[in-house]
Amino acid sequence: MPRTAVSTAAAVRSGQVRAADILEEHLARIGSREAEIHAFNLVTDDAARTRAADIDRRVAAGEDPGPLAGVSIALKDNLCTRGVPTTCSSRILEGWRPPYDATVVERLAAAGAVFVGKTNLDEFAMGSSTENSAFGPTRNPLDTSRVPGGSSGGSAAAVAADFATIAIGSDTGGSIRQPAALCGVVGVKPTYGAVSRYGLIAFASSLDQIGPFTHTVEDAALLMEVIGGHDVRDSTSIPQPAMALRPELGKGVEGLRVGRITDLPAGADPGVMERLEAAFATLEARGAQIVDVQVPAFTYGLTAYYLVAPAEASSNLARYDGVRFGMRVDAADTNAMYSATRSAGFGDEVKRRIMIGTYALSAGYFDAYYGKALKIRRLIANDFAAAYAKADVLLTPTSPTVAFEFGSKGDNPLAMYLCDTYTIPTNLVGHPAMSVPFGTAEFGLPVGVQILAPALGEPVMFRTAAALEEAAK
């Protein structure tokens, strides 16, 4: 078992271990395997060494560097880091160095974390395999012939390979939970507004959330306590402090109502469904009550998402026009410069989503597509509300399959989109969800069980996660 954030911070704060030594362990692992894995767009080893030395100096001086003292962390490369290149794995932002830090980055720094690098992603977080990165794919550390999932594939791989103890990702339709499942680590999509998005480069603003990748549920709870809570710089941030989650972990699941969605869309591999059934059995054996619920609109989530997310993306990505940041392809007039820049700077999948989004929002089609998608969001919200009247949490697979091979989704974008079937509905309604590793299935590869909870239901979600984790040991 790799070091956890909790044990590392305790050892560094008490002076038993030096942050510099912890960092060198991670950098050595990066040195030996990163060429094969490609988890990072950038390894910030010099800055990390300076920071680790500073942490050690503060401990020696009797100061407390914070709850993540000396913990190595990797950041998805769509989080702004002042003066440090931030690319979204896109040519269009290559070379750009943000003039400010994301709120999450500030909070992690204040907690004593040591940033080891910026991780690879599907360009602008659009994808489920990291194959859409302009800088080449990330490989799954558990089987390098397979994808790590996406879009936060670099962050998931960095934790799975122990290049960093913890990592940060973003989740618009499953981009934290699905790679966490495929790489065998814990991944959390918090309630919409629970974590500030100031400094997260926007993909789909009504869906995007930032969250942690960790080896353990306790580390994820700690990380949520550090990065969560109100931020005046994000107007969608919920005006309340971070939830205390670590006290929930030992409470068990006695009397908890765990919902089984009887009309869940089919299509998951048999091995994955076996692990889901094992999770229900485990929780029942520990005193939870398994209840049947229906979420009829769940199955329409995919369509609603692939209209709403591209629509919002087409608007958010209008800012990449060659004027204020990133690359420019010169042309005779401004309009030609916009088109030349965007055509050269964006990759295929990003263009496809901009196209579908622009179409869905265009005159004559708005009501047929975007308008309908927003109504389906309402149906899904209503169905979940009815389900949560009967159950405290719901369990589903995170991903329909274990990690798949490179290129296996071919040239059919829809095949890739189906990877997100089970993760998308929570984003559409703003609820929290997390993936917890729960054994292995096909090819001996890890399976993630997804725990869904109502808005601000993180306490009960983490309670359930802790019980599953304990059983999986």
Added chain:
Amino acid sequence: MSVHITRADVAKVAKLARLDMSEADLDRYTDQLAKMLDHFEDIDALDLSGVEPLSQPFPLVNVMRADVEQPTLDRDEVLAMAPAAEQHRFRVPPILGLDL
């Protein structure tokens, strides 16, 4: 729904989105977008009359702050990252009436 996207639609959308498309790109995107829109027809089976649209997970009201000066980004630092800048401003190619 059952509106079928045409090559001309795709060309128009590309222009709106400021994306240049080759003839081959237009063929490929027309094919791919048509397949997606076909798949999305699953929602035609739903009766959505009387359903209120949900555009944000939680109801949002205007978020205001006190009207006092706040620190802003450093102008030179921001302009240093622009593809072209001049006299403390972003520099762009001609916008209007280019006589070629």
